[in-house]
Amino acid sequence: MLVQIVAQGLSVGAVLALSALGLTVIYGVMGVVNLAHGEFVMLGAYSMAILSGPLGPWAAIAVTPLVVGAIGLFVDRSLIRWLYRDPVKSMLGTFGLGIVIRQLVLIVEGPGLRYVDLPITSSVAIFGEQLPVWRLVLIALALVTGIAVALWLSRSRAGLKVRIATADADVASALGTNVSRVNALAFALGTALAGLAGALVAPLNSVYPNMGVTYLVGAFLVVILAGLGSIRNALLWAAGVGIVTSAVAVPRDDVLAQVVVWTLALAIVAMRRQTVVVSRV
Amino acid sequence: MSSQHPTRRDVLKRAGAAALGTTAVGSILSACGTTDASTLSSTTAAAGGGSTDAIKVGVLFSLSGNLSIAETSMKNATMLAIDEINARGGVGGRKLEPVVEDYASDFGVVVQKARKLVEQDKVAAVIGCYASASRKAVLPVFEQSNNVLLYPTFYEGLECSTNVIYTSLVAAQHLTDTAYWMVRNAGKKIYMVGSDYVGPQTYNAIVKKLVEDRGATVIENRFFPLDQTEFGSALSAIKAAKPDLIWNTIVGAGIPAFMKQYQAAGFTPETTPIFSGICTEQELAAVGGAAAKGHYFPSSYFMTTDTPDNTSFIKRYQAKYGSDQPTNMPMQASYTSAYLLAAAIEKAGEATPQGILDAFPGVSATAPGEGTVTVQDNHHTTHTVSLGRANDRALYDVIEQFAPREPDPFPAGVVPASKVPTCPRRETT
Numbered sequence: 001m002l003v004q005i006v007a008q009g010l011s012v013g014a015v016l017a018l019s020a021l022g023l024t025v026i027y028g029v030m031g032v033v034n035l036a037h038g039e040f041v042m043l044g045a046y047s048m049a050i051l052s053g054p055l056g057p058w059a060a061i062a063v064t065p066l067v068v069g070a071i072g073l074f075v076d077r078s079l080i081r082w083l084y085r086d087p088v089k090s091m092l093g094t095f096g097l098g099i100v101i102r103q104l105v106l107i108v109e110g111p112g113l114r115y116v117d118l119p120i121t122s123s124v125a126i127f128g129e130q131l132p133v134w135r136l137v138l139i140a141l142a143l144v145t146g147i148a149v150a151l152w153l154s155r156s157r158a159g160l161k162v163r164i165a166t167a168d169a170d171v172a173s174a175l176g177t178n179v180s181r182v183n184a185l186a187f188a189l190g191t192a193l194a195g196l197a198g199a200l201v202a203p204l205n206s207v208y209p210n211m212g213v214t215y216l217v218g219a220f221l222v223v224i225l226a227g228l229g230s231i232r233n234a235l236l237w238a239a240g241v242g243i244v245t246s247a248v249a250v251p252r253d254d255v256l257a258q259v260v261v262w263t264l265a266l267a268i269v270a271m272r273r274q275t276v277v278v279s280r281v
Numbered sequence: 282m283s284s285q286h287p288t289r290r291d292v293l294k295r296a297g298a299a300a301l302g303t304t305a306v307g308s309i310l311s312a313c314g315t316t317d318a319s320t321l322s323s324t325t326a327a328a329g330g331g332s333t334d335a336i337k338v339g340v341l342f343s344l345s346g347n348l349s350i351a352e353t354s355m356k357n358a359t360m361l362a363i364d365e366i367n368a369r370g371g372v373g374g375r376k377l378e379p380v381v382e383d384y385a386s387d388f389g390v391v392v393q394k395a396r397k398l399v400e401q402d403k404v405a406a407v408i409g410c411y412a413s414a415s416r417k418a419v420l421p422v423f424e425q426s427n428n429v430l431l432y433p434t435f436y437e438g439l440e441c442s443t444n445v446i447y448t449s450l451v452a453a454q455h456l457t458d459t460a461y462w463m464v465r466n467a468g469k470k471i472y473m474v475g476s477d478y479v480g481p482q483t484y485n486a487i488v489k490k491l492v493e494d495r496g497a498t499v500i501e502n503r504f505f506p507l508d509q510t511e512f513g514s515a516l517s518a519i520k521a522a523k524p525d526l527i528w529n530t531i532v533g534a535g536i537p538a539f540m541k542q543y544q545a546a547g548f549t550p551e552t553t554p555i556f557s558g559i560c561t562e563q564e565l566a567a568v569g570g571a572a573a574k575g576h577y578f579p580s581s582y583f584m585t586t587d588t589p590d591n592t593s594f595i596k597r598y599q600a601k602y603g604s605d606q607p608t609n610m611p612m613q614a615s616y617t618s619a620y621l622l623a624a625a626i627e628k629a630g631e632a633t634p635q636g637i638l639d640a641f642p643g644v645s646a647t648a649p650g651e652g653t654v655t656v657q658d659n660h661h662t663t664h665t666v667s668l669g670r671a672n673d674r675a676l677y678d679v680i681e682q683f684a685p686r687e688p689d690p691f692p693a694g695v696v697p698a699s700k701v702p703t704c705p706r707r708e709t710t
Contacts (some may be wrong), residue, residue: 004517010515067353112350113567115537121546121571130520135513204545205510206537206567214508244331248513250521256507257475257514 003129005246011135014142014202019215020222020234022193025221028230029166029186031085036098038212038220040191044068044198045207046105049114052202057119057256059197068195069187069188076187084183098212114207129196138200144237145196149189150231162186168175221265241265311398336371336632337379338363338622339398341409341419346386351563351611352411355433357383357602358612359408359605365597372623373674375632380404388418395419398427405632405708408433408618411611413480420445421709425513428634431618434611435559435581437483438690441704444634446641447661448621448654449614450581453659453692456558458683459579459668460491468525469497474515474539477504482529483695484558488528489692505531510538527555536560537567540576550575561609562676570673581651581664582613582676591650613649621656622644652685659704663690 019041026034047067051060079097083090113249120133129281164172165182173179193266197215226233241261249257288301340359342352367376380402384391391410398404399422406429408414413436423430423444430442435450439592455484463471473493475481482504489499500522503515519527531539536557543555555576562584565573583596584607594616599606621644626632629640648664655663665685669677691701 001517001521004521008513008517012511015511110350111347114536115535115541115567115572116570117569117571118541118545119545121547130547132547134545204542205537206534206541211534214510239641244295246514246517250517253503254509254511254514258506 001249003127004116005250006129006243007126007129007135008250009243009246010139010239011242012245013239014135014139015197015215016218016222016241017142017146017235017238018197018200019194020199020217020226020238021149021231022190023219023223024226024234025149025193026187026190029162030080030183032083032090032094032187033087034094034190035091035216036094036101037194039098039101039217040072040212040216041073041198041201041215042105042209042212043101044195045116045197045202045205045211046109047195048199048202049116049207052116054250057116057182057203063103064199065192065196068121068198068256069192071186072191072195073184075191076184080187080209081180081183100209102209102212109209111209116202116207118203126195134173141196141237145193146235149193153231153256157246158185162221221261224269225265246260249252287403305565333375335376336626337402337404338380338619339378339402339404339407339409339656341382341384341391341397341398342411343386343415344381344383348386348411350368352386354563354602354606354609354612355411355615357606358598358608358616359619361432361598361601363544364601366619366623372626372632373630375432377619377623379385382409384415387415391415392418392422394432395422399423399426401405403551404428405626405634406431406622406637408615408622410434413437416445424707424709426634427638430636432620433615433618435614438692439483440448440694440708441464441659441661441690441702442708443660443705445660445705446618446621446656447663447688447690448618448656449611450664450666451661451688451690452484452558452632453690453695454664454686454688455579455581456484456486457490457491457668457686459556459577460488462668462681462683463496463526463528463554463577464492464503465493467556470500470523470525471497471528472500472522472526472529473502473523473530474521475502475504475530476507476532476535478507481532481559482492484530485528487692487695490692492528494578494694497673507533510534512542513546514538516548519548520546524553526553528558529555529560532559532564534567536564537569537572540568541572544572552678556631561611562607563609565671565675566571566607568675570671570675573671573675574673576671577668578671579666580610580677581648581654581669582610583650583665583667583669583679584608584692585669585676586650586667588650589645594649613651617646617654621662625656634638657688659688659690661690663687 023034023037026032044064045065048060051063081094118134123130123132152164161177161182164177165179169179222238224235226237245257245261248260288423296591301583323706340356341694343349343355344353363377363379371377380398382398384394408431410432415433430487432445433448435455440450471486475485485502557578560578595608598608624644624646625637625640627645629636641656642658645653648654649664663685665680669671670680672678
């Protein structure tokens with residue numbers, strides 16, 4: 001039972017982490033609270049549903065972040081750049097953007113549920129418990145992605161520019177950093193991460209225009225607990241939320257699990273006595 | 282003809298028809314000589330008998346919004362039947378004139394649209410609604426105006442309105458033989474899952490009673506929020522409980538999520554099959570053949586049924602709406618509903634709501650791929666249920682056909698004997 005709870009918790013946490021990572025990067029760098037984040041997860045799932053047939057599942061998973069990231073780049077240049085560093089404007093703007101994306105997908109793809117076959121259906125024994133391989137893949141990819149993004153930000157030259165632009169956009173600009181380009185890059189990265197999350201959950205789920213809302217809510221829960229902008233905290237809190245959820249849901253039920261998780265989250269946030277916005281990157 | 286304000290010509294024609302009629306209303310009208318137009322149009326529409334005018338039939342489904350996939354196909358099936366009835370000369374020499382309304386998956390809009398059909402269009406009856414919430418919402422409209430709703434999909438029961446004819450399956454009728462079959466063939470340790478609202482809870486309560494009567498044990502009866510698509514925790518619990526089979530009434534986007542995560546968790550239908558209460562070919566298509574194969578669903582209609590009348594039904598439907606269009610149980614019930622309505626009007630000899638309601642008990646029609654179905658005194662319909670097993674094309678193959686079963690909207694053991702009403706009854710006051 002304990003192994004099941006931890007494994008299940010980490011796999012719930014992996015999905016939460018993947019969707020929270022993008023949200024946190026976008027806020028951390030450009031101060032935009034992206035309420036259309038769930039829609040980018042949905043676009044990733046549709047990309048997976050469309051591409052996994054012709055390309056095969058693994059190539060589709062690799063290509064999907066590029067596809068969704070490209071859409072993100074376009075959206076940044078056409079809309080988001082007018083909303084930088086104004087959380088209220090950005091919330092309104094991206095809320096509207098989410099509606100537009102959902103309706104466009106509804107018009108193009110129709111309201112029907114799509115499905116993606118599981119790339120791996122086998123399970124392996126770990127500590128005497130049979131665990132589904134696809135869930136383990138999900139956990140591993142979330143961890144690898146989180147670490148890669150954190151390393152890129154802290155070690156690479158591009159990451160350095162991102163951090164400079166985040167710390168002080170005006171100074172960075174004066175020192176020759178193209179802040180506008182850095183922001184576009186960050187938004188593309190954030191949406192690409194959402195797309196990856198969508199591609200990975202699609203085989204465990206069905207794909208439909210309104211699917212994104214669930215992921216936005218989950219991602220926000222993690223980001224509120226971890227503080228916007230912190231990647232390491234996002235990973236840790238995602239795992240924590242996942243494990244608490246499954247610790248209640250496995251022996252009892254999912255409704256109670258939601259009650260427990262949100263009550264704990266409220267208590268933690270209230271005890272901290274500070275705003276949602278803790279630190280940036 | 283569908284306008285609220287009849288033209289002078291309409292009024293004269295109807296007044297003439299009514300005056301010629303032998304009804305009491307007709308003789309009063311001719312005695313009065315002149316009447317103002319609004320009273321005239323409403324009385325004549327209610328009288329209707331002996332007229333050669335078209336009979337207006339409301340067709341009320343969601344053609345937009347999240348219920349539109351299922352309901353658009355039900356509207357299409359209804360229209361196919363109406364066209365066929367008109368092509369063979371209508372009912373008693375009168376054509377059926379469909380008045381189609383889209384309630385946009387909104388249970389507030391459905392009330393407005395039902396009112397419009399009943400009060401403005403003055404339809405003789407309405408075929409429509411899908412989710413139980415939509416039927417519950419329009420019940421007062423039909424009972425207060427004493428009109429007729431033909432409700433063409435399977436539902437949980439616990440209702441028998443004086444003004445509704447339930448043309449598809451009611452839960453106990455739908456599930457009884459399957460509950461016995463699964464205990465006999467798949468095992469006695471049963472794990473139940475479902476979405477957390479009245480339909481699935483009633484389904485599960487009925488099945489729990491049925492299987493326990495046959496000596497089976499229900500290990501757990503677990504419900505999920507309607508929008509839940511993550512079932513890993515439940516699957517861990519199921520794995521630990523080691524049931525022989527799963528009884529499932531999860532609905533909507535949860536169905537594909539549950540079945541696919543079930544497959545991912547390493548369950549196979551050979552060792553632990555899923556028996557679903559609410560999973561037609563429509564829902565199964567979103568699961569995909571790989572994850573759906575081997576699981577069960579009972580129904581009064583399957584697309585794969587290889588009988589000449591079903592082959593012909595599918596051919597006619599696809600000729601009208603596209604060769605890739607699937608068929609399923611709610612569609613077949615919608616199609617059959619139009620034929621049941623035609624038969625009731627024929628039997629009544631008039632197209633008034635009260636005449637139709639009085640005529641309905643005992644009325645039969647041929648349901649494609651199923652056989653004869655007959656409306657009973659309790660306003661529900663006899664049906665022949667078969668058990669289907671999903672194949673790798675996400676369609677069901679019939680593996681067993683049960684004997685025809687009478688509808689019982691208030692099954693004993695689930696509803697206390699003292700609470701079983703005399704059917705039909707007024708559901709709203």
